[in-house]
Amino acid sequence: MSPPPSAAPAGVSVGAWLHDCALARADALALLRELAGVSHAGLLANPERLLEPDALHRLGEAAARLRAGEPLAYVLGWREFWGLRLRVGPQVLVPRPETELLVEFALEKLAAHAAADVLDLGTGSGAVAIAVAHERMHARVQAVDRSAAALQLASDNARRLLSPRRAGGALRWHLGDWLQALARADEDFDLILSNPPYVGEHDVHLQALRFEPRLALVGARAAADGLGEIRELVAQAAPRLRDGAWLALEHGHDQGAAVRALLQAGGLVEVHSRRDLAGIERISAGRRAGGPRAA
Ligand SMILES: C[S@@+](CC[C@H](N)C(=O)[O-])C[C@H]1O[C@@H](n2cnc3c(N)ncnc32)[C@H](O)[C@@H]1O
Structure with a gap:
């Protein structure tokens, strides 16, 4: 195989670039589409089409980043979540499709036309908060993160993706440590959602x-079992649920039993987990007793 096209030799066809780029086919097709404007159909119809030198240069740089292991979302600068194109960068986690389970859970609990106070803890790119605000016009959504850079990106995403009224008014952003970030220590919620950090500090996947x-x-609360932040989050969040309100958390594939135990220890009822499409326990939830059942 000829060397990957990191420089920009003249006269490289789309088909030759695809053949030689040493990338997964799906990644290579995404780069061709985004950086050279070549669709899959265009590629099939005319693989001999020559790439413009500047497109070839962009493709070479992007391909080198991918081969070094950087996620495609960072290379492209965006990732789709709940049908919304979120800007992402190295200051935030790349939103994962399985986190859409948390959004599905939220939409089940939030009636379409009812006002409700919703909190997204550890919002990152804003994925969960923005998706919920997008789907539930009357929800008052607040979001917290400990990273100022993440919050900046999240609020930029909201401004681009939501109507001015939703992005500016009904969505609020707070910098700090879980619920301590909120100005009022007595503020409570109808629904608290989180995809928190849950990877063990020595996990081989890191x-x-x-x-x-x-x-x-x-x-910042690193723990071998990955539950350091979740323990603190449940301790802070459970007392801030209104009667009947739900707390739902994403967690690792082997953490379901431990998270259910934490939710029960926090005094919540109807504690249960939900599985993703691969059959893996992916989110766990519990609700504060009393009030109307939201489900
Ligand atoms: C797993 S990422 C989830 C990001 C986003 N919600 C998503 O699903 O793509 C966890 C987020 O929690 C934030 N975080 C970590 N510790 C925190 C803390 N103690 N208080 C608030 N946010 C925290 C991180 O900065 C990060 O953005």
């Missing part, structure tokens, strides 16, 4: 995830 922020993966 090497493959090295481009994403450690604060997002492991958190």
Whole structure:
């Protein structure tokens, strides 16, 4: 195989670039589409089409980043979540499709036309908060993160993706440590959601995830079982649920039983987990007793 096209030799066809780029086919097709304006159909119809030199240069740089292990979302600068194109960068976790389970849970609990106070803890790119605000016009959504850079990106995403009224008014952003970030210590909620850091501090997968922020993966309360941040989050969040309100958390594939135990220890009822499409326990939830059942 000829060397990957890191420089920009003249006269490289789309088909030759695809053949020689040493990338997964899906990644290579995404780069061709985004950086050279070549669709899959265009490629099939005319693989001999020559790439423009500047497109070839962009493709070479992007391909080198991918081969070094950087996520495609950082290379492209965006990732789709709940049908919304979120800007992402190394200051935030790349939103994962399985986190859409948390949004599905929220939409089930939030009636379409009712006002409700919703909190997204550890918002990162804003994925969960923005998706919920997008789907539930009357929800008052607040979001917290310990990273100022993440919050900046999240609020930029909201401004681009939501109507001015939603992005500016009904969504609020707070910098700090879980619920301590909120101005009022007595503020309570109808629904609290979180995809918190849950990777164990010695987890072997951290090497493959090295481009994403450690604060997002492991958190500042690093623990071998990955539950350091979740323990603190449940302790802070459970007392801030209104009667009948739900707390729902994403967690690791083997953490379901431990998270259910934490939710029960926090005094919540109807504690249960939900599985993702692969059959893995992916989120766990519990509600404060009393009030109307929201489900
Ligand atoms: C796993 S990422 C989730 C990001 C986003 N919600 C998503 O699903 O793509 C966890 C987020 O929690 C934030 N975080 C970590 N520790 C925190 C803390 N103690 N208080 C608030 N946010 C925290 C991180 O900065 C990161 O953005």
